[in-house]
Amino acid sequence: MLGAYLPILLLVIVAVGFGLCSLVFSSLIGPKKISALKLSPYESGCEPVGTARERFSIKFYLIAMLFILFDIEAVFLYPWAILYKKLGVFGLVEMGLFIVILFVGYIYVWKKGALEWE
């Protein structure tokens, strides 16, 4: 009964295999000439300034949080999409209500300027 998931398994195997192969072969075949300059972090050819580990701004966090919330909204759409025809108008109204409530949140976020990079 898990046969239906065989393509996904193959995909996972191919993906993992490709990643592993590139790592293994490049370390086996590739020439290794290590120098201090080569080991320094690549910053578009410029000399690296300071550490790469800067503190991230809280703005990222807000965006990530909003992403999660709207992601969860999207998850609820899947079962509805499957049952769309069977539920008919009733389901449409239900889902419409759900989306309208979240749309209020979207307008709020937009007008509040939370999506802008201030």
Place this chain on the structure above:
Amino acid sequence: MDMISIPVVNMTPILPEIFLSVLAMVLLLLNVFSPSGKKSYLAYISFIGIAATAVLVGAGWGGHIESFSGAVILDNFATFFKMIFLLAAGLTVLISDQYMEREECNHGELYPLILFTVVGMMLMASGTDLMTIFLGLEVMSVSLYVLAGFNRNNKKSNEAGLKYFLLGAFSTGFLLYGMALTYGATGTTRVYKIASVVGQMTLPSANIMLLAGMLLMMTGFAFKIAAAPFHMWTPDVYEGAPTPMTAFMSAGPKAAGFAALLRILLVALPTLQIEWSQLLWVLAVLTMTVGNITALRQDNIKRMLAYSSIAHAGYALVGLVAGNGTGTAGILFYMLSYAFMNIGAFAIIILVSKKGETNGNVMDFAGLGFKRPLLAVAMTIFLFSLAGMPPTAGFIGKFYLFSGAVQKGYIWLAVIGVLNSAASVYYYLRVMVYMYMKEPTEEFEWTQVTAPVALALIISVAGSMIPGIVPSFILEFAQQAVKLI
């Protein structure tokens, strides 16, 4: 099973919730679309909305309608609790505007969030499905986490928000796990169906899964009502949160927690009453004692009232241990009067304290009796009521809670309760001693009492006195409310 049978939807039981949600969303949009500046008008709109909802809720008294295939119910029990929530929210809105203006954090989102909290609490009271109760609790809690940390310029408020969120999320985990186990043991989340499934079990007290579910659910609710040993968050959160929100938190969510706990224990699991009442016995004694003893040593008045609020949860638990008509009606009566007296006391604290939450110590009440005699009289009434002195509402509430326990034979529990109540008089009296017998240490400008705050104080004083003088009127409502569950 090809066609899906569309359920019959009767909106009547959740009309108040729908109304408040729509109002909150409108206010939210109004807030972002209106130019920035004073947001006081949002407070007035919310107050009118809350009053209108109270009329809507009141019209449903006496009805008994199940809807959404048993997910919510309209009954007197839910109606009574909804009134308590609306009352707490209405008083909070009245005292919020002045405070938030003073603390420079009068963001318009405050009022929609208060309304959403009420929606969550209402769903907890009227929910007859574990899912509805859980989601109601989450809507309430998430709004409250934000409200606790609403004063972003104040580090203590930030700390309160974070602490409340972390411990609240933790307790929600317990609650949800308990609900999942209960579902696993009974195969349903409908409260009334759980009752019938458990009733048909040959030996429900030997079903480990069901017992574990019950235990975890009780733990989750004990967190929310701040019962010891799950009370650790209370002092810090109550102290750090903006004072009107502290007032709201101590009255509304506590009542909502009791509503859901009563519904689950008395409706879904009455067959396990021997088990849960034993556990609650221990919880009640611990809560009362820990709350009162720690409150004795507090100088910060918000912290003191936080511990006192823990103790009050303990008194209310006594009524639940009894589990009979008198005890449970006592809880309803007590939660109602507690909302009046506690929010009233916090309103006075707001007037005495100054910008940046300074002046919040008991000593700062020195001389209030000479400088502002009316405020001092009001505070005295609230403190008398909190201490449970006749003829206030607090006395009658405690009387019914303890007599419920005595009727069921829990004499010792009642004795411990009365002793605790006597001990609590000390720290309430201490404030009064400062108000009437000490000179103010320094002169400072008293905050002006605005009209909304005055209205809130008048309502609170009336609410703390009238049920104490003519208790039968409200008690009758409470008794009718618990009859149906």
Place this chain on the structure above:
Amino acid sequence: METLFFAIVSLVAIISAILVITCKNPINSALSLIMTFFCLATYYVMLDAPFMAAVQVMVYAGAIMVLIVFTIMLLNIRVNATQKHSHRILLGSIIGFFTLINTIVLLVKSQAAKPVGPFTGDMIRNIGHSELIGREMFTTFLLPFEITSILLLVAIVGSVILAKKNI
């Protein structure tokens, strides 16, 4: 065949779970956590619950992990800043061990073994997991479904208020 597959997935799950708590670099821990989430998703698939698997990957391995990684970067924990807490590890192990024993006792002794709800394994296999979830969600649990949107709205407002720079 299925037992073998289960064993492999379990092995990966346990190893990546151990890596989550032993890695010195918090980013590596987070990546191991993603692997653990994927293994959990595989369990859901094996239990005939593909919808849960999809949610697990989308919400947990996708969205929540982004948040965790951002939080790590926000706190900016250095590798050398982490300390050894051997007594805490011991305490945690003891609690974990008792929880395991508890779970085993619960599963062996209680009535959990026989399903009590109306949905049987055959029904789930024939109709489909996502469809059954949808049916329940849009009919019996209609109200909780709509409350979820209110909950999400409150969370949106809350995160803006608490995390936005100027409100």
